[in-house]
Amino acid sequence: MLRTETLSINMGPQHPSTHGVFRMVLTLDGERVVDLVPHFGYLHRGIEKLAEGRTYLQNVPFTDRLDYISGMSNNLAYALAVEKLAGMGPMPERAEYLRVIMAELTRLANHCVAIGFLLNDLGAFFTPVLYCLRQREYIVDLFEMASGSRMTPSYIRPGGVAGDVPPEFLPAVRKLLAQMPSFIDQLDQLLTGNEILMARMQGVGVLPPERAVALGVTGPLLRASGVPYDVRTAEPYSVYGQLDFDVVTEQGQDAYARYLVRIGEMRQSVRILEQALARLPEGPVMAEGVKRIRPPAGEAYARIEAPKGELGFYLVSDGTPNPYRYHIRATSLANLGALRDMCIGHLVADVVIILGSIDITLGEVDR
């Protein structure tokens, strides 16, 4: 046998396909990946430390900037953690339904971006990206209507939501929901049966279910490996317990299965949104007396099913208005634990696809 040497290649931190400042050092044997070492921390802003110097309410804008593609979801997770810590009672119903509406719109927007950019990495010259971004434009317009900002809304706050939605919001959501199913069908038709897509994504990045659970992987990544675990059904928060939806699971365990899970989740989100819109009651949107949040000493951990997986906030209070310890259980960080396992044995060209199918955002990984 020829004695060959392995080659060490650096991908990133500036690279068109690494979804942010992320660097991978690949060790290759010919074209096959033998080892992969991820390096991140380029976007580390010290949010956990900064949060200790600010009040609970002042920390809400920080949460937008974690997974900046899905701002509203991060707000929701933080709000739930603070509410649990402070022992606040149930929130006004209108606020809860608005939260669910915003969270599901975020899920739609995030999956649009994820699918679009996965296809960009595959080389489909920008067409799916632009279709998906066009849909996302409608959704971020809605966010701007509600909160004043497209990407960093700071809308969902401990105690409820920041303010009621303007009167043109609900008709706009209904209009979006009317055309969303046909858009998802269009995307499905364009991409799902595409030979080249299937050839490039099937069998790529296989993650067996036991390994997925052991690695703490969550979200579409876990459900594509056949584990039907979704925080919305496992530990229902907000009003998800009263809404009717399916947990989309696929058995393929590969990148194609993850893509299918995201398409399925988009359809389920439309379903949830329709129910939430139908049941949206009138009423206040912020609980009474939530001006100065000074939780009693203690700790709380709250988690939600963010579009990318399970996002958790662990807060420790010492009775002061500032959190004593503020920890973010980042979805993408846990999901990155699976990257190495999934890439070994594959070709270099597949690494980019696997990374795209995990769907990470460096803001969350690095905080």
Added chain:
Amino acid sequence: MPFLNNLFGNLQDLISSWLAGFLPQWGVDLAMMAITTVALLAFLVVVVMYLTYLERKVLGRIADRPGPNRVGPLGLFQPFADVLKLIIKEATTPQGVDYPTYILAPILIVAPALLVYAVIPFGPRMVPTDINVALLFVVAISSVATLALLMGGWGSGNKYSLLGGMRAVAQMISYELPLAFAFLGVVLVTGSLSLVKIVEGQPGYPLALAQPIGFLIALICVVAESNRAPFDLPEAESELVAGYHTEYGGVRFAMFFLAEYIEMFTGSAMVALLFLGGWRGPILPPYVWMLIKVYAVLFFMFWLRGTFPRLRVDQLMGLSWKFLLPLGMVNVIVMAFIDKLHLPGGFLPGLAASIVILAVAGGVVRIGRRSPAVRTARPGLRVKEA
């Protein structure tokens, strides 16, 4: 109409008779050759410039955006802006290059691309020279571009460019064989290698109907030969390998760019000539028909680029060697039989036979492919268990 149809033929006669007034015969021939060459080059350059514009417009429309629309009305002066930008750029030469190879590569890639137009007819009398092995000439000269790619990759002095160049060469060589088989099917029916006689020897219907397999193979191979999506792995930036033309800037890059678009045009022209009936068509002058058909194939290429993701290198090679080549061989054999048997019905026997062959091929592929549910990666090395 007859005047328009024979426009270029008449122009040729006019000019040569005027020149004969004061030049000896060899002078007239030489002058005609010079004029033809200049006219052809001018035509090609303008065509290619506006091909880039057309591509960007079409791709933009597919992606729900307008395409270039700033520079001039409807963005029509965009190509001039692009060309100007490329020309005024500083042509830096990296330090580790092999200078002769590095400099020759762009030249050697454009020259053959332009050279094949010596034999491509746009109408019955609109070909610079009608040699009787024109098809062979086209295929052979186009292959020189492969050498130029390798020179570009190697001469850049960059390991990744070399890898990209080698991949590009592998791809181009692999796709030339099925292309030759597809062309062979047409040559069998028309009985000549001269492009003019091929078009004239075609029956009343386009050969794409009688030999659909050959047509499809030719379409795919022509896209692969010009390194267009979905076969544009050698130029892909989202892959690791940098590509054979990374170290080239300014005019040198423009040459690679030019060569790619000229090859696209050549490929489309060959498909139009051999499978779509060339310049034949009612009412309109022949060169207009020819251009319509060529642009139809080009539009198809833009459409492919805007829709499909990229193939991975092993899938690319697999497609050519394991699918297109056997299919092409079977196609030639079956078409030879059909032609010799002189079956009635025009294109129907060919069409029917092709459908059967494709069905069989599809069945073979499906058996050979494992179920898509769970396919594991090749084991490679074991993961270090923590």
Added chain:
Amino acid sequence: MSESDTISRLQAALPDARVQPVEGAKDPTFLVEGDLLQAAAWLRAEGGYDFLSSVTGVDRGDHFEVVYHLYRTQGGGPLVLKVAGPWEKAEVPSLVGVWPAAELQEREAYDLLGITFLGHPDPRRILLWEGFPGHPLRRSFENKTFAHAEMRATMTSDEVPHAEN
């Protein structure tokens, strides 16, 4: 089976682990004063807690805590495990062997708080550069901005072998 039942069984099975419930917590919280590795392995194998959601450390001033949040994919949880220790000897056994999910999060706890995880397969800093002076999330750390020159001066390793070109 509820969390307290699980813990009772754990206390019965592994008295060495010395698991004590923590009063007044919002989620079932238990302090492990003895062998953490044993308790964790038992919880995974017998208790069915196969999903480690979060590993993090807290600086409590005079001592530190490491907090683990466990869930079951079949439904159940959270079960919160804590270990505590003095800052002078900030060492905790690594749970990577039980839950590989702990790998990256334990590295983060080491990086930002300076808690050493014994037996971790890759005990490097994860978010900050090798050679960063101190551990930022400790209450004693003075938050400041690092000028580029100071950052370069403190970098101790050039961990990436630059690909030859």
